[in-house]
Amino acid sequence: MTSSVTVSREPTAEAVRGRLPVSTTLRFALLVTLIVITGLFWLDNLATHWSQAAVKKDAYCKVASGLLLPDADDGSATAAYRRCMGPVEPPDRTWTLLGVLAVLALALAIYALLPTWKRIRRRLVTLDVPDDPPLRSPGTATLEEELGELRRTAGLAGHRVRFVLDPYNVRSSAVVFGRFGRCTVSLNSGLVSRRQAQPEVFRGVVLHELNHVVNRDVGLTYATIALWRAFLAAVLLPVTVVGFHPYLGTGSFSDSLAYWRANLSYTIPSVALSGVIAAIVYLVRADILRTREFHADALPERWGADVAPSLTPGHRRGWIWRSHPSDGDRLRALAEPSLLFRTNAVPFFTTGVLAVAAPSRMPMFFYTGPRQTVVAWTVTTLAVGLVVIMIWRSVRHAVGHGQPPPKGFKEGLWLGSGLIAGELVIGRDIGNSVLPQRPWLLLLLLAGALPLCVWTAQTALVLPRRRAAFVLALVTVVTAFGTWLVHWGTWGHMVLASSRMAVIPLLWEVPAADGSWVRLPPELVFWLPLADRVRDDPVAVVGATLLWLVPAAAMLWRSVRGRPRGSVPRRPLLLAAVGGAAGTLWAAWVHIVVHGAQPPPASWDELGLATFYGWLTAALVVPAALVAATAAAVRPFPGLIDGLVAGGGALLGGLAGVWALAALDGCVTPLAVWGDTCTPIWGGSWLVLGSVSRPVLSFGVFVVAAVAAWAACGREVLSVLIAPRRRVRGRIVPAPRAAGLPSGKAPPIVLAAMALTTCVLSGYVLADAVDDSEQISSIDSSNGTELRTRAWLEAGGNELLLGFEERAQAYAKHLTPLVGQAMANGAPEDADLGDIINAYPEEVPTVKRNCSALERQARTAKRFIPIPDERAQSLWQDIVSRTERGAALCVRGSGRSSHVLTEGTDLLLSTGEMHSHLDARLLEIQGRREG
Incomplete structure (x- = not known):
């Protein structure tokens, strides 16, 4: 940037009133959310780290389940690990919540004490500025009098x-x-010394600081600083220390180094997640502090001052991690006031990462059953709401200032990049690799983010400037696109890894008539299950309905209020009619194909019905998507509105055609599906319409919106590439950039590079430690069975074995005096144990209590992971099954049936020899490893 910058100061309505709205409140809400969620996750991990039993169990279970083996199957190993960790008593997570509250309390204390600390540390001198200074000629007022005049x-x-x-x-x-x-306001001595020589510089700097007070961003600024410092001291610092020294409090630093060397492949996702989230928190903090400076530069015209003389163009580059913008960026914002309200990459990128990473990394007390859905919806609502509010405000301010509004394309790309980055960082479907097995499916996140932002931007442009319109748009986006994010976070992400598809067979198969599962046809398998899931979600149905009804209502409202009154755009309606007719013709073709198929519809199973209704859905959705794309691509901005109106109308027209085909089924022989007679079947036609309309008006509308948004984006790209670039005096004039962005750099690329660098250089690994570092560090595929067996014993196998033996010995020890006393009383030598036990009613409760304890022990062992050695596992499984059955019979027969009690007791006593064989096998395994 050269020194010949011309600064135009056009007063806005807000400037005339004396205060510009500062868009830092939403960013501050994002910062607080990030710190709370990150604090919950990291402090919960710290609580687990210092829970000695949980730490040891975690490390041994990772080895015993095979999770650390290079060739481990991610799905089965993870399931085995969870089974192994199941019996561990989790740490009291009340301390986690109290820890987060303590971080917030520390931030409040820093906020309250920071001004006093600044005064004491800098030895500031108070100036006695009068409230009502006298009027003096320029250059004759004292420093205090001039400050009082500027304050007034x-x-x-x-x-x-x-x-x-x-x-x-x-x-x-x-x-x-x-x-x-x-x-x-603290004035540096260097500024005061320039007051007489350069009064315009002095006035501009002081009024800039006073404008911070007018904009009411001082409290928010120092709340941001206090939050960041509390986060550093109470969360990031202990997490980093534990990451570098995972054996802190349980071992030496050499043990930690051994753990690092052995488990780098496993801890990379943790390193990436922690480093990137810490960087994102810092980026949001810097963005808040940087944004306020641009607004403080926009001094009201009536103040008669300007901050431009105090700025030096090209003084330094304004990178996104700086908390203060460069002078060049500030001059650019002064020259183009609308840049103050334009969107930039940081809040959208960080919101995308938050929307994906936060629900998947919350503590376990939020991550089970309905709580997971509640957390997912809470975070998603916050993220989507932030996106809507930022775009809406930017559009409204641009329109109010007579500037071109944002179109949502760049915002969608920023948000989609953040969603993809968040999915890669958490690595839930990646395992030990860098990318998931189907990395191209990550583009689904981008495919959904772009329509969200484009729809919001264009709807904000056409809806009336009323609060009710904004609330309606917010509800629409949260219900429509929030459903998409929640579905992705709960089950949709599984498509990234093929090994995970085994746990969701309903996405691929349907029940057949014989009770077996059959695979859908290849043409339907990639979209019909998704359509069924969206169809069954009432929130998605409501969101999809509003998604195209709101733009349609806005178009109708503008046509009624416009000039000439009553003029309705014809192109969307004409395309809707074409799409409806095309959908009806395609549905008729489906009827023709089905008419000649065997068997007849009366004998169709679930597969036949799913195939028929799936093709009818496709027959209506595909033409509607095509006409929506055409309408969005033909009309300039806002073309998405036309696309949604045309696509929604085409879907309704196609549904009308499907209803007519079903109602008049049989009147045209080649089209007959349900019958051969030309008798209107009104009831059946409504059933067919109901089966088709649900996926069409939910899933179909989402497809139409996505295709129309991408068609509008394609038109925008082509217009930029084809349109001649504007030149002034032979020099290309660059397009204005949003204030605060680094010059000449693409923000998403910079953010991605920062994320990658942070992942590589970060020292954080929240690794759960194990006391025996030699076992962990030496694991490989050659001696994996021996190491896993020993880890199985340490993870809980020893406790189960000893528990069985001790309880069996206690049971036998209790029976021995009873048998001796019965023999002394004349009982025959071949008497059943059940008869002997039941002969002493006072002993029955004790026997029953011992058998119940053995039954509970057997059930716990049954849920535990198997022994990695096949021979030992066979013996162990036999012991568990005999103990469980024998204990159950013992409980049932105590005091009731001597025969049942005898059978159960015999089974329990027969496990003693099997225990000896199992102990010998386990000793053999350990001896083989030691030898």
């Missing part, structure tokens, strides 16, 4: 703003700080 110019009361002098700072600048509505 800004419209601020004396009790709200005080002035101090920093005598030891020679820079020509100032800073404002404060708390709870009371602010202090």
Whole structure:
């Protein structure tokens, strides 16, 4: 940027009133959410780390389940690991919640004490500025009188703003700080020394700081600083220490180094997740502090001052991680005031990462059953709401200032990049590799993010400027696109890994008539299950309905209120009619194909019905998507509105055609499906319409919206590539950039590079430690069975074995005196044990209690992971099954049936020899490894 920058200062309505709305509140809400969620996750891991039993069990279970083996199957190994960890008593997560509250309390304390600390550390001198300074000619007023005049110019009361002098700072600048509505402007001695020689610089700098007070961003600024410092001290610092030294409190640092060397492949996802989230929190903090500076530069025209003389063009580059913008960026924002309200990459990218990473990395008390859905919807609503509000405000301000509004394309790409980055960071379907097995399916996130932003931008442009319109748009986006994000977070992400598809067979197969599962035809398998899931979600149905009804209502409202009154755009309606007719013709073709197929519909199973209705759905959705794409591509911005109206109308027209074909089924022989007679079947036609309309009006509308948005994006790209670039004096004039963005760099590329660098250089690994580092560090595929067997014993196998033996010995020890006493009383030598036990009623409760304990022990062992050695596992399985059956018979026969009690007791006593064989096998395995 050269020094010949022309700064145009056109007053806006907000400037005339004396205050510009600062768009930092939403960013601050994003920062608080990130810190709370990150604190919950990391503090929960720290609580688990310092739970000794859980730490040891975690490490041994990872080895015993084979999770650390290079060739481990991700799905089965993870399931075995969870089974192994099941019996562990989880840490009390009340401390996690208290820890997050403590972080917030620390932030509040820092916020309250920071101004006092600044005064003491910098030795600031208070200036006695009068509330009502006398009027003097320029150059004759004292420093205090001129400051009082500037404060009066800004419209601020004396009790709200005080002035101090920093005598030891020679820079020509100032800073404002404060708390709870009371602010202090600190003037550096270098600035005061330039007051007489350069009065315009002095006035511009002081009024810039006073404008911070007018904009009410001082409290938010220092709340941001306090939150960040509390996060560093109470969360990031202990997490980093534990990451570098996972054996802290349980072993030496050499043990930690051994763990690092052995498990780098497993801990990479944790390193990536922690590093990127920490970087994102910092980026949001820097974005808040940087944004406020641009708004403070926009001084009201009536103040009669300008900050431009105090700025030096090209002084430094304004990278996105700086908390203060460069002078070049500030001059560019002054020259183009609309840039103050334009969107930039940081909040959209970070919101995307938050929307994906937060629900999947919440503590386990939020991650089971309905709680998982509640957390997913909470985070998704916040993320989608932030996106809507940022785009909506940007569009409204651009329209109010007579500037071209944002179109949503760049915002969608930023948001989609954040969603993809978040999915790669958490690595839930990646395992030990860099990318998932189907990385191209990550584009589904981008495919959904772009329509979200484009729909919001274009709807904000056509809807009336009323609060009810904004609330309606917000509800539409949350229900429509929020459903998409929640579905992706709960089950949709599984498509990234082929090995995970085994756990969701309903996505691929349907029940046949004989009770077996049959695979859908290849033409339907990739979209029909998704359509069925969306169809069955009431929130998705509501969102899809609003998704095209709201733009249609906006178009109708504008046509009624426009000039000439009553003019309705014809192109969308004409395309809707064409799409409806094409859908009806395709549905008729489906009827023709089915008419000649065997068997007849009366004998169709679930597969036949799914295939028929699936093809009818495709017959209506595909033409509607084509006409929507055509309407969006033909009309300039906002073409998505036309596309949605045309696509929605085509879907309704196609549904009308399907209903007519079903109602008049049999009247045209080649089209007959349900009968051969030409008798209107009104009831059946409504059943067919109901079966087709649900996926069409939910899944179909989503497809139409996505295709129309991408068609509009394609048109925009082509117009940029084809249109001649504007030149001034032979020099290409670049398009204005949003304030705060780095010059000449694509923000998503910079953010991705930062994420990658952070992943590589970060020292954080929240690794769960194990006392025996030699076992962990030496694991490989050659001696995996021996190591896994020993880990199985340490993870809980020893406890189960000893529990069985001790309880069996206690049971036998209790029976021995009973048998001796019975023999002394004349009982025959071949008497059943059941008869002997039941002969002593006072002993029955004790026997029953011992057998119940053995039954519970057997059930616990049954849920535990198997022994990695086949021979040992066979013996162990036999012991568990005999103990479980024998204990159950013992409980049932105690005091009731001597025969049943005898059978159960015999089974329990027969496990003693099997225990000896199992112990010998386990000793053999350990001896083989030691030898």
